[in-house]
Amino acid sequence: MITFWFAVLVLAxxxxxxxxxxxxxxxxxxxxxxxxxxxxxxxxxxxPFWDGNEVWLVAAVGxxxxxxPDWYAALMSALYLPMVAILLLLAIRGVALxxxxxxxxxxxxxxxxxLLAVSSTxxxxxxxxxxxxxxxxxxLGADGEVTGTGLGRSLSPLLTPAAGLGALxxxxxxxxxxATFLALRTTGPVRRRARDVxxxxxxxxxxxxxxIGIGTGSRLTLAAAAVVFAAGLLARRTREGLSFxxxxxxxxxxxxxxxTAHGDVVLRxxxxxxxxxxxxxxxxxxEALRLITIAGVLILPGVLVYQAWSYWVFRRRVASxxxxx
Amino acid sequence: xxxxxxxxxxxxxxxxxxxxFVPVSISLASAAAxxxxxxxxxxxxxxxxxxKFTGKLLIVTFAVGVVTGLVQEFQxxxxxxxxxxxxxxxxxxxxxxxxxxxxxxxATFLALWYFGWDRLPRWLHTATIVVVAVGTxxxxxxxxxxxxxxxxxxxxxxxxxTGRAHLTSFTELLTNEVVLAAFPHTMGGAxxxxxxxxxxxxxxxxxxxxxxxTLSRAGAWMMLLGGAVTAISGDHLGKVMTAVQPxxxxxxxxxxxxxxxxxxxxxxxxxxxxxxxxxxIEIPGLLSFLGTGSFGGTVQGIDDLQALYTxxxxxxxxxxxxxxxxxxxxxxxxAGVLGMALAAYHLWSSWSFPRRVPLLxxxxxxxxxTPGWLRRFALLAPLLPAAANTFGWVFTETARQPWLAxxxxxxxxxxxxxxxxxxxxxxxxGFTLVYGLLAVAWCRLVVHLSRKPLTPAVExxxxxxxxxxx
Numbered sequence: 007m008i009t010f011w012f013a014v015l016v017l018a019x020x021x022x023x024x025x026x027x028x029x030x031x032x033x034x035x036x037x038x039x040x041x042x043x044x045x046x047x048x049x050x051x052x053x054p055f056w057d058g059n060e061v062w063l064v065a066a067v068g069x070x071x072x073x074x075p076d077w078y079a080a081l082m083s084a085l086y087l088p089m090v091a092i093l094l095l096l097a098i099r100g101v102a103l104x105x106x107x108x109x110x111x112x113x114x115x116x117x118x119x120x121l122l123a124v125s126s127t128x129x130x131x132x133x134x135x136x137x138x139x140x141x142x143x144x145x146l147g148a149d150g151e152v153t154g155t156g157l158g159r160s161l162s163p164l165l166t167p168a169a170g171l172g173a174l175x176x177x178x179x180x181x182x183x184x185a186t187f188l189a190l191r192t193t194g195p196v197r198r199r200a201r202d203v204x205x206x207x208x209x210x211x212x213x214x215x216x217x218i219g220i221g222t223g224s225r226l227t228l229a230a231a232a233v234v235f236a237a238g239l240l241a242r243r244t245r246e247g248l249s250f251x252x253x254x255x256x257x258x259x260x261x262x263x264x265x266t267a268h269g270d271v272v273l274r275x276x277x278x279x280x281x282x283x284x285x286x287x288x289x290x291x292x293e294a295l296r297l298i299t300i301a302g303v304l305i306l307p308g309v310l311v312y313q314a315w316s317y318w319v320f321r322r323r324v325a326s327x328x329x330x331x
Numbered sequence: 332x333x334x335x336x337x338x339x340x341x342x343x344x345x346x347x348x349x350x351x352f353v354p355v356s357i358s359l360a361s362a363a364a365x366x367x368x369x370x371x372x373x374x375x376x377x378x379x380x381x382x383k384f385t386g387k388l389l390i391v392t393f394a395v396g397v398v399t400g401l402v403q404e405f406q407x408x409x410x411x412x413x414x415x416x417x418x419x420x421x422x423x424x425x426x427x428x429x430x431x432x433x434x435x436x437x438a439t440f441l442a443l444w445y446f447g448w449d450r451l452p453r454w455l456h457t458a459t460i461v462v463v464a465v466g467t468x469x470x471x472x473x474x475x476x477x478x479x480x481x482x483x484x485x486x487x488x489x490x491x492x493t494g495r496a497h498l499t500s501f502t503e504l505l506t507n508e509v510v511l512a513a514f515p516h517t518m519g520g521a522x523x524x525x526x527x528x529x530x531x532x533x534x535x536x537x538x539x540x541x542x543x544x545t546l547s548r549a550g551a552w553m554m555l556l557g558g559a560v561t562a563i564s565g566d567h568l569g570k571v572m573t574a575v576q577p578x579x580x581x582x583x584x585x586x587x588x589x590x591x592x593x594x595x596x597x598x599x600x601x602x603x604x605x606x607x608x609x610x611x612i613e614i615p616g617l618l619s620f621l622g623t624g625s626f627g628g629t630v631q632g633i634d635d636l637q638a639l640y641t642x643x644x645x646x647x648x649x650x651x652x653x654x655x656x657x658x659x660x661x662x663x664x665x666a667g668v669l670g671m672a673l674a675a676y677h678l679w680s681s682w683s684f685p686r687r688v689p690l691l692x693x694x695x696x697x698x699x700x701t702p703g704w705l706r707r708f709a710l711l712a713p714l715l716p717a718a719a720n721t722f723g724w725v726f727t728e729t730a731r732q733p734w735l736a737x738x739x740x741x742x743x744x745x746x747x748x749x750x751x752x753x754x755x756x757x758x759x760x761g762f763t764l765v766y767g768l769l770a771v772a773w774c775r776l777v778v779h780l781s782r783k784p785l786t787p788a789v790e791x792x793x794x795x796x797x798x799x800x801x
Contacts, residue, residue: 054446057397058439061430067404068427075419082408082415083747090758093405094765097398101769104394108387108776151412151749159751291490291497294420298427305431313435316443319450 011073022062031184033126051191076288084152086160099125138172143274178211186250208238226263230256349399358525414745436466479510519561523716526553554674573622582656593618663722670715
């Protein structure tokens, strides 16, 4: 049961990072649109989806809380300030996206575009750092809380090499996802530029993942590096659907690699291995697990079906050429 | 202030802020669904314009509700990790199910509705907004069930080894007598909040388009009916509270001694101490009636409850902040009643009544038209319900103190053990700044959207893109 819920939890986080990853990427690449019109077209590719994508975060955090309350409590309170920063940036980003088109002045839209690009970049860097920290471990004490005083208590983990490498990998991953998605979903100049970005970033992403894979000895990450490299080649040959799928696959593989890096240990303590948090140690009681199993089995397939349906409804490419009105 | 007080303040700030937008989204979703169904049934274009207008307000409000709601989900781990560990078995599944069941529905179907006008058959398109409306109600119910556990813990067993609460029955959690009473009360308040916004916009813009008169009246009906539901369910909720949290109701009246046929003070001047205040307007027996259903009923006083709790839970103060409880309770009722009165007066004055009623002064004539003063005070229509909702929550949550989950877990024991004051000050500053900016942007946008003409011909000129624009 615990293994099953661990699998569900990893699945929820994978879906979150892949789905919201591409809309973060589009946000980072907002300025591939040279004018307000092209930017509007780029953003319309994610318009109907980003909110549904973000709910995977609600689901992932909810499942973490429900199935592994100790893990949730330890991770959130240990990374207090990075998590607050992610939340604030998510707030700015969500509102910038929803408010952008509701006002007609160019300055309002330009400000919204800028806020969107900056917040998307910030969120991706922070999430990448958090994933890096997950692999590296935290200075957890016996009570499952990170040690330290003042602002440094929860900020210092951000200043480790693991966090930096994670942030870099996440940025490249999101840019690749965003670029391949834009290439797949637009026409005209935005599509061309997005394809160029994907071509050029593919190699850099592959090299970063290769370094991480060698550093951590994770075969999954090495495989992901190869797939990313292939995605870059596919983008060169205008195989847009395939190259997006390849990037999505490698992001998924990397996230799985992060969550399974230490076997049964879900949160490593760098102070004393005995203080590390294990799956069974962090898991909720049997009744809670039974309940979310029933709920999950009943609800999640439906969610997947209607989300897939919404992707089908909005499957048309978005024109980025200016249409004479 | 120490870390505990700062963290409590932060929780209060982000929760109250979140709850300014949530009730508006809940009721606007239902209003948009209602307008769209009216459009389909009557083929009257007016309802189509109102559907689209309400939909835009809904989208911008929902956006703020979503991003501030995300903070709520993280809060329990961020500042209250000890509580999350203790209570995770009960609260975690509840939150997870809310996310999986209701929130996915709301987010996905709202996008399908908003962007799907010309991509879906009309009946299917209407169904999507109905799904959104149902999703918001489901969300509200599940979250209220989680909150009701904190007011009246049910369906749990304390693990003797770890000292943590374990869920024993989800059905029992969902049928907690507190949530059964609190849900209609909260939804009535939500209808008032959204209705107030629609009524105010309708009144301001009535000269621009006749459809705005319909909007203002629909909003006023939402306020009036919502208010009636709130009042009736509030009476019931009061009785449930008197049974499960007697201290809360005693604090609401600052009633120190156990009293038979206890009065209810409408207003008081002076200290709310053991002696009755030096001036107060009291209605004899009303508190007993509110709490027990009988004017002669006995209501337990603060002193006796304090003695009882000390014997039961050990030494310590079990008395919440009396002035906060006393005044938020009255302000909640007052703001709600005033909002209802405003709505009733607007309905009366904008009624198409064929002739004058003899003997009534002109400002009381039905159909006399919306007087100038009402137009100026229209801003009160959304503010009064918002105030009533806020006071209601502040009352519910502060008069539960010192408990987090009544009788089993105290607030002071719930905070993240390692948290430092510097961190909370930094995050509180961040929340204040970003939430302030969100509020400014939201207000500007609502004003801007309200000023636009309703008719689509002009709207199309505003949006040059051939594809539905953001």
